[in-house]
Amino acid sequence: MPSITPGYLYTFVALIAISSMLIFSFMAYADTLRTPLEVKQLKNLMDYVAAKGTELLTLTLATNATTETFLQMPTRIGDRQYWLRLRNDSAKTWLEGGFGSTPTEGNELRVSLPKEALAAGYYKGGYGAAHLKCHISDGLPQIILSSSNEGD
Numbered sequence: 001m002p003s004i005t006p007g008y009l010y011t012f013v014a015l016i017a018i019s020s021m022l023i024f025s026f027m028a029y030a031d032t033l034r035t036p037l038e039v040k041q042l043k044n045l046m047d048y049v050a051a052k053g054t055e056l057l058t059l060t061l062a063t064n065a066t067t068e069t070f071l072q073m074p075t076r077i078g079d080r081q082y083w084l085r086l087r088n089d090s091a092k093t094w095l096e097g098g099f100g101s102t103p104t105e106g107n108e109l110r111v112s113l114p115k116e117a118l119a120a121g122y123y124k125g126g127y128g129a130a131h132l133k134c135h136i137s138d139g140l141p142q143i144i145l146s147s148s149n150e151g152d
Helices: 004-063
Strands: 067-071 082-088 093-099 109-113 118-124 130-137 140-147
Touching (some): 004 093, 004 109, 004 130
Antiparallel strands (some): 067 130, 082 093, 082 118
């Protein structure tokens, strides 16, 4: 009788080990499937913000008036925090985005705005609505992105 009991224990330990490996494999697989969907959602959100920014820039240039809008933004994408940032150089303006709590260099995603402008500001997911404001400064259009609960 004593020789049969260790056999059952070894079998039980082996089943636990194999079950654990299968569970962790499925968790890793589900995580790899979720990441591309989160990136696609961030890209869609960036396209939306860039389109609204282009609309405001066009209206500001046409009317020579200050324009602004508030965009409702998701708190998180999936279970990850995200950020958006407006940037420009001498030739173009773009919106950057990525995951994490702070904007970083060498980010993952970039969407160009078709209008050339001075660009500034950033938005972190979870901090209210995004506030886009455009105006003419020294003859150049300027676009600013901020959180609605921040003071301008």
